[in-house]
Amino acid sequence: MTSGLIFACAGAAVFALGVAGVMLIAHLLRRVLAFNLMGSGAFLVLVGLGQRAGVPDPVPQAMVLTGIVVAVAATALALALMRRLHAATGRAELPPAGDDD
Amino acid sequence: MKRALVVLAAGLLAVLLIAAMLQLPAPAVDLPAAVGARLGESGVVHPVTAVLLNFRGYDTLLEIAVLLLALLGVLAAGGRETAAGGARAAPAALRMLARLAVPLMTVVAVYLLWAGALRPGGAFQAGAVLAAAAVLLHLVGLLPAWRSPAVPLRLALIAGFLVFLAVAAALLASGALLQYPPARAGALILLIEAALSVSLGLLLAGLLLFVSRGGVGGR
Numbered sequence: 540m541t542s543g544l545i546f547a548c549a550g551a552a553v554f555a556l557g558v559a560g561v562m563l564i565a566h567l568l569r570r571v572l573a574f575n576l577m578g579s580g581a582f583l584v585l586v587g588l589g590q591r592a593g594v595p596d597p598v599p600q601a602m603v604l605t606g607i608v609v610a611v612a613a614t615a616l617a618l619a620l621m622r623r624l625h626a627a628t629g630r631a632e633l634p635p636a637g638d639d640d
Numbered sequence: 641m642k643r644a645l646v647v648l649a650a651g652l653l654a655v656l657l658i659a660a661m662l663q664l665p666a667p668a669v670d671l672p673a674a675v676g677a678r679l680g681e682s683g684v685v686h687p688v689t690a691v692l693l694n695f696r697g698y699d700t701l702l703e704i705a706v707l708l709l710a711l712l713g714v715l716a717a718g719g720r721e722t723a724a725g726g727a728r729a730a731p732a733a734l735r736m737l738a739r740l741a742v743p744l745m746t747v748v749a750v751y752l753l754w755a756g757a758l759r760p761g762g763a764f765q766a767g768a769v770l771a772a773a774a775v776l777l778h779l780v781g782l783l784p785a786w787r788s789p790a791v792p793l794r795l796a797l798i799a800g801f802l803v804f805l806a807v808a809a810a811l812l813a814s815g816a817l818l819q820y821p822p823a824r825a826g827a828l829i830l831l832i833e834a835a836l837s838v839s840l841g842l843l844l845a846g847l848l849l850f851v852s853r854g855g856v857g858g859r
Binding site: 544547548551552554555556558559562563584588591592594595596597598600601602604605607608609611612613615616619620622623 | 647653695713848
Protein backbone atom coordinates (compact mmCIF):
# COMPACT_ATOMS: atom_id res chain seq x y z
CA MET A 540 0.00 0.00 0.00
CA THR A 541 1.66 3.18 -1.18
CA SER A 542 1.27 6.53 0.54
CA GLY A 543 -0.85 7.75 -2.37
CA LEU A 544 -3.37 4.99 -1.75
CA ILE A 545 -3.46 5.85 1.96
CA PHE A 546 -4.25 9.47 1.03
CA ALA A 547 -7.02 8.27 -1.28
CA CYS A 548 -8.55 6.06 1.43
CA ALA A 549 -8.41 8.95 3.91
CA GLY A 550 -10.08 11.07 1.24
CA ALA A 551 -12.91 8.55 0.94
CA ALA A 552 -13.39 8.64 4.72
CA VAL A 553 -13.44 12.47 4.71
CA PHE A 554 -15.95 12.40 1.85
CA ALA A 555 -18.27 10.05 3.78
CA LEU A 556 -17.94 12.32 6.82
CA GLY A 557 -19.03 15.24 4.67
CA VAL A 558 -21.98 13.26 3.27
CA ALA A 559 -23.17 12.47 6.78
CA GLY A 560 -22.77 16.12 7.74
CA VAL A 561 -24.77 17.41 4.77
CA MET A 562 -27.61 15.02 5.60
CA LEU A 563 -27.67 15.53 9.36
CA ILE A 564 -26.91 19.20 9.96
CA ALA A 565 -29.71 21.73 9.55
CA HIS A 566 -27.74 24.94 10.12
CA LEU A 567 -26.73 26.16 6.67
CA LEU A 568 -23.27 27.45 7.61
CA ARG A 569 -22.31 24.07 9.01
CA ARG A 570 -23.93 22.35 6.06
CA VAL A 571 -21.82 24.42 3.66
CA LEU A 572 -18.76 23.43 5.68
CA ALA A 573 -19.78 19.77 5.45
CA PHE A 574 -20.20 20.19 1.71
CA ASN A 575 -16.68 21.60 1.56
CA LEU A 576 -15.51 18.56 3.48
CA MET A 577 -16.98 16.38 0.71
CA GLY A 578 -15.05 18.44 -1.83
CA SER A 579 -11.80 18.13 0.12
CA GLY A 580 -12.30 14.38 0.32
CA ALA A 581 -12.77 14.20 -3.44
CA PHE A 582 -9.61 16.27 -4.00
CA LEU A 583 -7.67 13.99 -1.69
CA VAL A 584 -8.92 10.94 -3.61
CA LEU A 585 -7.94 12.49 -6.95
CA VAL A 586 -4.44 13.48 -5.89
CA GLY A 587 -3.92 10.29 -3.89
CA LEU A 588 -4.99 7.96 -6.70
CA GLY A 589 -2.91 10.05 -9.12
CA GLN A 590 0.26 9.16 -7.28
CA ARG A 591 -0.52 5.65 -6.09
CA ALA A 592 2.18 4.32 -8.43
CA GLY A 593 4.71 6.49 -6.60
CA VAL A 594 5.08 9.05 -9.43
CA PRO A 595 3.00 12.21 -8.92
CA ASP A 596 0.60 12.74 -11.83
CA PRO A 597 0.42 16.43 -12.82
CA VAL A 598 -3.01 16.12 -14.48
CA PRO A 599 -5.11 15.42 -11.36
CA GLN A 600 -3.01 17.95 -9.45
CA ALA A 601 -3.86 20.65 -11.97
CA MET A 602 -7.53 19.68 -11.89
CA VAL A 603 -7.58 19.78 -8.09
CA LEU A 604 -5.97 23.21 -8.19
CA THR A 605 -8.78 24.33 -10.48
CA GLY A 606 -11.31 22.62 -8.25
CA ILE A 607 -10.09 24.33 -5.10
CA VAL A 608 -10.56 27.78 -6.61
CA VAL A 609 -14.02 26.89 -7.90
CA ALA A 610 -14.91 25.43 -4.49
CA VAL A 611 -13.89 28.70 -2.80
CA ALA A 612 -16.06 30.68 -5.21
CA ALA A 613 -19.01 28.32 -4.78
CA THR A 614 -18.66 28.51 -1.01
CA ALA A 615 -18.68 32.31 -1.12
CA LEU A 616 -21.82 32.24 -3.28
CA ALA A 617 -23.49 29.78 -0.90
CA LEU A 618 -22.62 31.97 2.07
CA ALA A 619 -23.97 35.07 0.30
CA LEU A 620 -27.22 33.23 -0.38
CA MET A 621 -27.34 32.08 3.24
CA ARG A 622 -26.88 35.65 4.43
CA ARG A 623 -29.71 36.71 2.15
CA LEU A 624 -31.93 33.98 3.60
CA HIS A 625 -30.99 35.06 7.10
CA ALA A 626 -31.81 38.68 6.29
CA ALA A 627 -35.15 37.66 4.79
CA THR A 628 -36.34 35.12 7.36
CA GLY A 629 -34.12 35.61 10.39
CA ARG A 630 -33.17 31.95 10.27
CA ALA A 631 -30.07 30.22 8.97
CA GLU A 632 -31.92 27.02 8.18
CA LEU A 633 -33.95 25.94 5.22
CA PRO A 634 -37.71 25.74 5.79
CA PRO A 635 -38.91 22.14 6.33
CA ALA A 636 -39.56 20.06 3.21
CA GLY A 637 -43.05 20.32 1.73
CA ASP A 638 -43.26 23.96 2.72
CA ASP A 639 -42.58 25.26 -0.78
CA ASP A 640 -45.06 25.46 -3.61
CA MET B 641 -32.79 6.93 14.91
CA LYS B 642 -32.29 8.89 11.69
CA ARG B 643 -28.92 10.00 12.98
CA ALA B 644 -27.74 6.44 13.57
CA LEU B 645 -29.01 5.35 10.14
CA VAL B 646 -27.20 8.18 8.34
CA VAL B 647 -23.97 7.56 10.24
CA LEU B 648 -24.20 3.86 9.42
CA ALA B 649 -24.89 4.56 5.74
CA ALA B 650 -21.99 7.02 5.55
CA GLY B 651 -19.68 4.48 7.14
CA LEU B 652 -20.83 1.90 4.62
CA LEU B 653 -20.19 4.39 1.80
CA ALA B 654 -16.66 4.97 3.05
CA VAL B 655 -15.99 1.22 3.23
CA LEU B 656 -17.38 0.71 -0.28
CA LEU B 657 -15.33 3.57 -1.72
CA ILE B 658 -12.14 2.31 -0.09
CA ALA B 659 -12.81 -1.24 -1.25
CA ALA B 660 -13.36 0.02 -4.80
CA MET B 661 -10.14 2.02 -4.73
CA LEU B 662 -8.12 -0.92 -3.45
CA GLN B 663 -9.22 -2.97 -6.48
CA LEU B 664 -8.63 -0.23 -9.00
CA PRO B 665 -6.65 -1.50 -12.02
CA ALA B 666 -3.59 0.36 -13.21
CA PRO B 667 -4.51 3.32 -15.44
CA ALA B 668 -4.73 2.45 -19.13
CA VAL B 669 -3.03 5.71 -20.15
CA ASP B 670 0.21 6.73 -18.50
CA LEU B 671 -0.58 10.43 -18.10
CA PRO B 672 2.64 11.53 -16.32
CA ALA B 673 4.69 10.02 -19.16
CA ALA B 674 2.44 11.65 -21.78
CA VAL B 675 2.82 15.04 -20.09
CA GLY B 676 6.56 14.55 -19.75
CA ALA B 677 6.91 13.65 -23.43
CA ARG B 678 5.25 16.87 -24.64
CA LEU B 679 6.60 19.16 -21.90
CA GLY B 680 9.16 20.63 -24.29
CA GLU B 681 6.40 22.06 -26.51
CA SER B 682 4.42 23.57 -23.65
CA GLY B 683 6.57 26.65 -23.09
CA VAL B 684 7.04 25.97 -19.36
CA VAL B 685 9.16 23.50 -17.41
CA HIS B 686 6.77 22.71 -14.56
CA PRO B 687 4.32 19.92 -15.51
CA VAL B 688 1.38 21.21 -13.40
CA THR B 689 1.56 24.65 -15.02
CA ALA B 690 1.88 23.01 -18.43
CA VAL B 691 -1.30 21.00 -17.79
CA LEU B 692 -3.18 23.98 -16.34
CA LEU B 693 -2.46 26.52 -19.04
CA ASN B 694 -1.53 24.49 -22.08
CA PHE B 695 -2.68 20.87 -22.25
CA ARG B 696 -5.95 21.50 -20.42
CA GLY B 697 -6.32 25.23 -20.96
CA TYR B 698 -10.07 24.85 -21.37
CA ASP B 699 -10.44 23.97 -17.70
CA THR B 700 -8.64 27.10 -16.60
CA LEU B 701 -10.53 29.32 -19.05
CA LEU B 702 -13.84 27.99 -17.80
CA GLU B 703 -12.69 28.18 -14.21
CA ILE B 704 -12.12 31.92 -14.37
CA ALA B 705 -15.53 32.21 -16.03
CA VAL B 706 -17.08 30.27 -13.13
CA LEU B 707 -15.35 32.60 -10.67
CA LEU B 708 -16.77 35.62 -12.47
CA LEU B 709 -20.22 34.03 -12.35
CA ALA B 710 -19.85 33.37 -8.63
CA LEU B 711 -18.89 36.99 -8.02
CA LEU B 712 -21.88 38.16 -10.07
CA GLY B 713 -24.06 35.88 -7.96
CA VAL B 714 -22.57 37.28 -4.76
CA LEU B 715 -23.13 40.82 -6.03
CA ALA B 716 -26.72 39.97 -6.88
CA ALA B 717 -27.48 38.18 -3.61
CA GLY B 718 -25.16 39.89 -1.13
CA GLY B 719 -27.46 42.42 0.46
CA ARG B 720 -26.28 45.89 -0.34
CA GLU B 721 -28.92 47.14 2.06
CA THR B 722 -26.98 45.71 4.96
CA ALA B 723 -23.86 47.70 4.09
CA ALA B 724 -23.73 50.10 6.98
CA GLY B 725 -21.47 51.01 9.84
CA GLY B 726 -17.90 52.26 9.91
CA ALA B 727 -14.68 50.30 9.81
CA ARG B 728 -13.75 48.75 13.09
CA ALA B 729 -10.55 50.07 14.60
CA ALA B 730 -7.97 47.31 14.87
CA PRO B 731 -5.20 47.47 17.48
CA ALA B 732 -2.28 49.64 16.37
CA ALA B 733 0.16 46.72 16.41
CA LEU B 734 -2.09 44.73 14.08
CA ARG B 735 -2.42 47.65 11.72
CA MET B 736 1.33 48.12 11.59
CA LEU B 737 1.87 44.41 11.03
CA ALA B 738 -0.59 44.53 8.14
CA ARG B 739 1.20 47.54 6.68
CA LEU B 740 4.47 45.60 6.85
CA ALA B 741 3.03 42.33 5.57
CA VAL B 742 1.12 43.57 2.55
CA PRO B 743 4.14 44.80 0.52
CA LEU B 744 5.87 41.52 1.28
CA MET B 745 2.78 39.59 0.19
CA THR B 746 2.71 41.53 -3.06
CA VAL B 747 6.34 40.61 -3.71
CA VAL B 748 5.58 36.97 -2.85
CA ALA B 749 2.65 37.03 -5.30
CA VAL B 750 4.87 38.29 -8.11
CA TYR B 751 7.48 35.67 -7.23
CA LEU B 752 4.84 32.90 -7.25
CA LEU B 753 3.60 34.09 -10.64
CA TRP B 754 7.11 33.99 -12.07
CA ALA B 755 7.99 30.70 -10.38
CA GLY B 756 4.99 28.97 -11.93
CA ALA B 757 6.97 28.28 -15.10
CA LEU B 758 9.70 26.39 -13.26
CA ARG B 759 8.39 25.06 -9.96
CA PRO B 760 5.18 24.99 -7.89
CA GLY B 761 3.51 28.38 -8.17
CA GLY B 762 1.47 30.17 -10.77
CA ALA B 763 -1.47 32.46 -11.25
CA PHE B 764 -3.81 30.81 -8.73
CA GLN B 765 -1.38 30.89 -5.87
CA ALA B 766 -0.35 34.44 -6.74
CA GLY B 767 -3.99 35.52 -6.94
CA ALA B 768 -4.77 33.88 -3.62
CA VAL B 769 -1.90 35.72 -1.92
CA LEU B 770 -3.03 39.03 -3.43
CA ALA B 771 -6.58 38.39 -2.26
CA ALA B 772 -5.31 37.52 1.21
CA ALA B 773 -3.42 40.81 1.30
CA ALA B 774 -6.57 42.75 0.41
CA VAL B 775 -8.63 40.85 2.98
CA LEU B 776 -5.96 41.47 5.64
CA LEU B 777 -6.02 45.20 4.88
CA HIS B 778 -9.79 45.17 5.09
CA LEU B 779 -9.91 43.25 8.37
CA VAL B 780 -7.60 45.71 10.11
CA GLY B 781 -9.65 48.63 8.78
CA LEU B 782 -7.16 50.06 6.29
CA LEU B 783 -9.15 49.14 3.18
CA PRO B 784 -12.85 50.01 3.13
CA ALA B 785 -15.41 47.57 1.76
CA TRP B 786 -16.23 47.93 -1.91
CA ARG B 787 -19.69 49.31 -2.48
CA SER B 788 -20.23 48.59 -6.12
CA PRO B 789 -17.66 48.00 -8.83
CA ALA B 790 -16.77 51.17 -10.73
CA VAL B 791 -15.56 50.91 -14.31
CA PRO B 792 -11.80 50.47 -13.56
CA LEU B 793 -12.54 47.75 -11.01
CA ARG B 794 -14.94 46.01 -13.40
CA LEU B 795 -12.29 46.06 -16.12
CA ALA B 796 -9.69 44.62 -13.74
CA LEU B 797 -12.11 41.91 -12.59
CA ILE B 798 -12.73 40.66 -16.12
CA ALA B 799 -9.23 41.35 -17.49
CA GLY B 800 -7.99 37.82 -16.80
CA PHE B 801 -10.93 36.20 -18.54
CA LEU B 802 -10.80 38.61 -21.49
CA VAL B 803 -7.04 38.25 -22.03
CA PHE B 804 -7.36 34.46 -21.85
CA LEU B 805 -10.29 34.52 -24.27
CA ALA B 806 -8.50 36.92 -26.64
CA VAL B 807 -5.43 34.67 -26.77
CA ALA B 808 -7.65 31.63 -27.31
CA ALA B 809 -9.54 33.37 -30.11
CA ALA B 810 -6.35 34.66 -31.75
CA LEU B 811 -4.97 31.12 -31.74
CA LEU B 812 -8.17 29.90 -33.33
CA ALA B 813 -7.12 31.75 -36.49
CA SER B 814 -3.96 29.68 -36.77
CA GLY B 815 -5.31 26.29 -35.78
CA ALA B 816 -7.17 24.99 -32.79
CA LEU B 817 -8.47 26.88 -29.75
CA LEU B 818 -5.73 27.29 -27.15
CA GLN B 819 -3.09 25.49 -29.20
CA TYR B 820 -0.07 27.68 -28.62
CA PRO B 821 2.75 27.74 -31.14
CA PRO B 822 5.64 26.14 -29.19
CA ALA B 823 8.00 29.02 -29.89
CA ARG B 824 5.75 31.61 -28.25
CA ALA B 825 3.94 29.42 -25.73
CA GLY B 826 6.05 30.58 -22.78
CA ALA B 827 5.38 34.27 -23.40
CA LEU B 828 1.67 33.72 -24.00
CA ILE B 829 1.33 31.66 -20.82
CA LEU B 830 3.12 34.35 -18.81
CA LEU B 831 0.82 37.02 -20.29
CA ILE B 832 -2.29 35.01 -19.44
CA GLU B 833 -1.00 34.19 -15.97
CA ALA B 834 -0.20 37.81 -15.19
CA ALA B 835 -3.70 38.92 -16.15
CA LEU B 836 -5.21 35.95 -14.31
CA SER B 837 -3.28 36.77 -11.12
CA VAL B 838 -4.62 40.32 -10.94
CA SER B 839 -8.18 39.28 -11.79
CA LEU B 840 -8.15 36.28 -9.46
CA GLY B 841 -6.83 38.38 -6.59
CA LEU B 842 -9.55 40.98 -7.10
CA LEU B 843 -12.26 38.35 -7.63
CA LEU B 844 -11.38 36.39 -4.52
CA ALA B 845 -11.02 39.57 -2.46
CA GLY B 846 -14.29 40.86 -3.92
CA LEU B 847 -16.13 37.79 -2.68
CA LEU B 848 -15.58 39.20 0.81
CA LEU B 849 -15.17 42.92 0.22
CA PHE B 850 -18.37 43.40 -1.77
CA VAL B 851 -20.51 41.93 0.99
CA SER B 852 -18.56 43.10 4.03
CA ARG B 853 -20.20 45.62 6.29
CA GLY B 854 -17.00 47.23 7.51
CA GLY B 855 -16.04 50.56 6.02
CA VAL B 856 -18.09 53.15 4.21
CA GLY B 857 -15.79 54.03 1.33
CA GLY B 858 -15.80 52.61 -2.15
CA ARG B 859 -13.90 52.54 -5.38
